[in-house]
Amino acid sequence: xxxxxxxxxxxxxxxxxxxxxxxxxxxxxxxxxxxxxxxxxxxxxxxxxxxxxxxxxxxxxxxxxxxxxxxxxxxxxxxxxxxxxxxxxxxxxxxxxxxxxxxxxxxxxxxxxxxxxxxxxxxxxxxxxxxxxxxxxxxxxxxxxxxxxxxxxxxxxxxxxxxxxxxxxxxxxxxxxxxxxxxxxxxxxxxxxxxxxxxxxxxxxxxxxxxxxxxxxxxxxxxxxxxxxxxxxxxxxxxxxxxxxxxxxxxxxxxxxxxxxxxxxxxxxxxxxxxxxxxxxxxxxxxxxxxxxxxxxxxxxxxxxxxxxxxxxxxxxxxxxxxxxxxxxxxxx
Numbered sequence: 001x002x003x004x005x006x007x008x009x010x011x012x013x014x015x016x017x018x019x020x021x022x023x024x025x026x027x028x029x030x031x032x033x034x035x036x037x038x039x040x041x042x043x044x045x046x047x048x049x050x051x052x053x054x055x056x057x058x059x060x061x062x063x064x065x066x067x068x069x070x071x072x073x074x075x076x077x078x079x080x081x082x083x084x085x086x087x088x089x090x091x092x093x094x095x096x097x098x099x100x101x102x103x104x105x106x107x108x109x110x111x112x113x114x115x116x117x118x119x120x121x122x123x124x125x126x127x128x129x130x131x132x133x134x135x136x137x138x139x140x141x142x143x144x145x146x147x148x149x150x151x152x153x154x155x156x157x158x159x160x161x162x163x164x165x166x167x168x169x170x171x172x173x174x175x176x177x178x179x180x181x182x183x184x185x186x187x188x189x190x191x192x193x194x195x196x197x198x199x200x201x202x203x204x205x206x207x208x209x210x211x212x213x214x215x216x217x218x219x220x221x222x223x224x225x226x227x228x229x230x231x232x233x234x235x236x237x238x239x240x241x242x243x244x245x246x247x248x249x250x251x252x253x254x255x256x257x258x259x260x261x262x263x264x265x266x267x268x269x270x271x272x273x274x275x276x277x278x279x280x281x282x283x284x285x286x287x288x289x290x291x292x293x294x295x296x297x298x299x300x301x302x303x304x305x306x307x308x309x310x311x312x313x314x315x316x317x318x319x320x321x322x323x324x325x326x327x328x329x330x331x332x333x
Contacts, residue, residue, distance in 0.1 A: 028333040032082035033211035035325035040091045048119030058316050072322050074102025083130040086211045088122045088170035096123050112138040115148035122153045122168045132158040141191045144183045162282040169212025189226035207283045208274035218245040229272045246271040246290045256292045258326040260308045271330045289331035
């Protein structure tokens, strides 16, 4: 009798454990991206231009401001509550660790040092309870003038036994002039497109998600003509394009922005997905799950910069906000 009761109890424990594990794996997967605005450690790295972010440097950093920056980032990351978080403008692996300590989720970190002369990289925090990492690698971007720039981070995950591909981007900025830097963003777009073509050549219905600060808007040439991400979903359904830019409604209707410069509100931070996430096979995009993480406390109010993202720095002055970019997110299942 006692033995039978023990067996029954053991069965219940195993069943419930299996059920909880299955439930955890089956819930929609939330993916987010955020340019966190110059997250540097307090140690001088001779190979990087990081001196202004040291204590005593031009940015007027203190231990208190360093901790405030991390606390503010942690607040947003926890509020978004994504399972995968792509980040850019992070100096190194140590700073990804610093961010992850502020998160309620027990994240794993994927990061590779890039050749960017400013010393800022892209990387990913991901929840191992929700996805299995199959592969990750940096994709080197060769600029026409030979200058070093950020890598594109490629990752392949499994979600509920279905594979999907994720790219985390931070394309070259417009610093130095828009026309002069157009070829730099085109180079990044070509690098990304070439890698995507290799995946689609193997499986044309592959589920692909592109996130990142592209320093261009959804209708700019680098995005439409070189990355070949359509702003018209009907073109994807007609097989004219295999990528769709999910941020087009915000750009087109002027009802939201992720970045503001010289009074112009723009969508620089993108979520672009492949046709495979619309075909109702394997993984699919969750309808109405795309958004810009926004709110009154994350914007500046009044004066010249009304409506701008509430950034941490204004030049060398510490405002104590969050970032000069707004996060974006999407869910798949």
